[in-house]
Amino acid sequence: MTSEKPRIYSAEGVVLRHHNLGEADRIVTLLTPGRGILRAVAKGARKPNSKLGGQLDLIRRVSVSARTGRTLDSISQAETIESYPRLKMDLELMSKAFYLCELTEKFAVEDAPAARVYRMLIDGLSQLEKTKVPDLMIHWYEMRLLHLNGSQPQIQRCVDCGNDLEQEDHVFSAMRGGIACPSCRPSGSDTMLPASVATIKLLRFLQRAGQNEIERLRVAEDDRRQVERILREHIHFATDRTVRSASFVDEVRSQGKRVSG
Numbered sequence: 001m002t003s004e005k006p007r008i009y010s011a012e013g014v015v016l017r018h019h020n021l022g023e024a025d026r027i028v029t030l031l032t033p034g035r036g037i038l039r040a041v042a043k044g045a046r047k048p049n050s051k052l053g054g055q056l057d058l059i060r061r062v063s064v065s066a067r068t069g070r071t072l073d074s075i076s077q078a079e080t081i082e083s084y085p086r087l088k089m090d091l092e093l094m095s096k097a098f099y100l101c102e103l104t105e106k107f108a109v110e111d112a113p114a115a116r117v118y119r120m121l122i123d124g125l126s127q128l129e130k131t132k133v134p135d136l137m138i139h140w141y142e143m144r145l146l147h148l149n150g151s152q153p154q155i156q157r158c159v160d161c162g163n164d165l166e167q168e169d170h171v172f173s174a175m176r177g178g179i180a181c182p183s184c185r186p187s188g189s190d191t192m193l194p195a196s197v198a199t200i201k202l203l204r205f206l207q208r209a210g211q212n213e214i215e216r217l218r219v220a221e222d223d224r225r226q227v228e229r230i231l232r233e234h235i236h237f238a239t240d241r242t243v244r245s246a247s248f249v250d251e252v253r254s255q256g257k258r259v260s261g
C-alpha cells in the first residue's frame with residue numbers, strides 16, 4: 001500500500017463511454033493524448049442539472065481537472081472544448097461517431113501516451129461533421145488507424161506467396177489479413193470474403209488517399225459494402241474483438257432514420 005498524497009492534474013480528452021456508479025455518480029472513459037485511456041469518476045454527474053455531468057456528455061472534447069485516487073481518479077471540473085453539435089442532431093452521423101470512438105479506443109491502451117491516436121480521433125470527429133461521404137470517410141479512417149497500428153491489410157500482393165495479383169476477382173482472407181491469389185486460396189475454417197477488382201481498387205485508394213481526395217470520390221454502393229465487410233472482418237481479427245457499435249451503424253442505416261431538430 002502506498003500512502004501517496006492525492007495529486008491534482010489536468011488533461012484533455014474525448015469522452016468515449018459512461019458507466020453508472022452508485023446513486024448519482026458516473027465513471028467516465030476518456031481518450032487523452034498524454035495518458036491514453038483514462039477512467040475517472042465524476043461525482044454527482046447523474047444528478048439533474050449537474051454542471052459536471054452536462055460537460056461530460058458522450059462524444060465531446062473536454063478539458064478536465066482531476067484528482068488521483070487509490071482505485072479511480074475523480075474529475076472535479078470539466079470544460080468543453082468541442083461539442084460536435086452536428087453529430088448529435090443526426091442519428092446516422094451519431095452512430096458513426098460512436099463507432100469511430102469505440103474503434104479508436106481499441107487502438108489505445110490505459111496509462112500510455114496516445115498522442116497520434118488522439119489526434120486522429122479529434123480530426124476524424126471534425127471531419128465527420130462536415131463530410132459529404134460519411135461511409136467512405138469511416139473506411140478511410142479505419143484504414144489510417146490500421147496503418148498507425150501497423151496492422152493494415154495486405155492488398156497490394158498475395159498475402160501468402162507475395163506474388164503480384166492479376167487483374168481479376170480474388171478473395172480476402174480475414175485470418176491471414178490480406179488478399180490471397182488463386183493458388184493460395186485458403187480452405188477450411190478461414191473466413192473468406194469476395195474481393196472484386198473494383199473492391200481491391202477502392203481498398204488501395206483508401207490506403208493512399210488524403211482526406212480531401214475522399215470527398216471527391218463516388219463509388220458504387222455494392223463495392224463500398226464489400227469494402228466495409230472486408231475492413232470489419234480485418235479489424236475484428238486485428239483487434240480480436242468485434243466493434244459493438246458497428247451493428248448500431250447498420251441498424252440506423254437500415255431504418256434510414258433522422259433525428260429531427
Ligand SMILES: [Zn+2]
Pocket residue numbers: 158159160161162163180181182183184
Ligand atoms: Zn499466393
